[in-house]
Amino acid sequence: MTTINRPPQPRGELTLQTIAMPKDTNANGDIFGGWLLSQMDLGGSILAKHIAKSRTATVAISEMVFLRSVPVGAIVSCYCDLIKVGHSSMTINVEVWINLISTNDPIKVTEGEFVFVAIDDEGKKRVVPKQG
Ligand SMILES: CC(C)(COP(=O)(O)OP(=O)(O)OC[C@H]1O[C@@H](n2cnc3c(N)ncnc32)[C@H](O)[C@@H]1OP(=O)(O)O)[C@@H](O)C(=O)NCCC(=O)NCCS
Numbered sequence: 001m002t003t004i005n006r007p008p009q010p011r012g013e014l015t016l017q018t019i020a021m022p023k024d025t026n027a028n029g030d031i032f033g034g035w036l037l038s039q040m041d042l043g044g045s046i047l048a049k050h051i052a053k054s055r056t057a058t059v060a061i062s063e064m065v066f067l068r069s070v071p072v073g074a075i076v077s078c079y080c081d082l083i084k085v086g087h088s089s090m091t092i093n094v095e096v097w098i099n100l101i102s103t104n105d106p107i108k109v110t111e112g113e114f115v116f117v118a119i120d121d122e123g124k125k126r127v128v129p130k131q132g
Contacts, residue, residue, distance in 0.1 A: 010097050010106065011095055012079040012080045013047070014079055015043045015044070015046040015047050015079070016039060016077070016078040017077045018076050019073065019074070019076065020035075020098075029072075030069040030070060030072075031070035033066055036070065036076070036096055039096065040096060040110065040114065041058055042078070043078025043079075043096075044058075044080050044094045044116060045058065047080040048092060048114075051090055051131070052090065052126075052128050054119065054120065054126060055118075055120070057116065057117050058114060059089065060114070061112055061115075062113045062115075063113040067108060067109055068109050069109075071100070074099065074100055075098060077099070081093045081095075087128070088117050089115050089116065089117050090116045090117075090118070091113060091114070091115050093112075094112050094113075095110070
């Protein structure tokens with residue numbers, strides 16, 4: 001039997017893509033973790049708003065890991081995977097992968113679990129519509 005070694009692939013759908021810029025660096029000259037976290041929040045909220053068909057608010061972030069540093073100029077992609085829909089909440093796994101000019105395969109740099117809540121115009125929680 002032939003074994004094909006495929007490189008690991010992103011999980012979920014691509015919701016946000018941008019380029020890491022010099023203004024977003026930390027004291028080491030790499031990209032600041034807080035900037036990555038905000039991209040993940042934005043990427044996850046794009047999927048959450050799509051599911052909720054309303055405004056959403058981030059209520060919790062957990063299981064956050066930073067696997068490697070991100071250099072300036074990297075193409076940064078957020079992939080989002082819906083894990084669970086509750087009454088008003090949506091749990092979404094967000095992965096960040098980067099593409100470097102020097103390599104072909106994307107590299108996973110960060111992963112976290114985000115909980116978003118569907119909210120109405122007054123900021124009160126509302127029911128997430130049934131999927132499908
Ligand atoms: C989001 C918000 C409207 C929720 O209102 P609430 O009346 O307190 O709602 P609840 O406590 O019932 O929580 C709502 C849902 O979130 C879930 N939730 C709340 N806290 C959670 C936590 N720490 N971890 C996981 N899920 C959580 C609840 O289980 C519930 O899920 P369900 O409806 O699917 O069962 C309110 O907490 C809020 O406005 N928070 C601030 C949000 C914000 O400003 N975010 C941006 C920060 S930068």
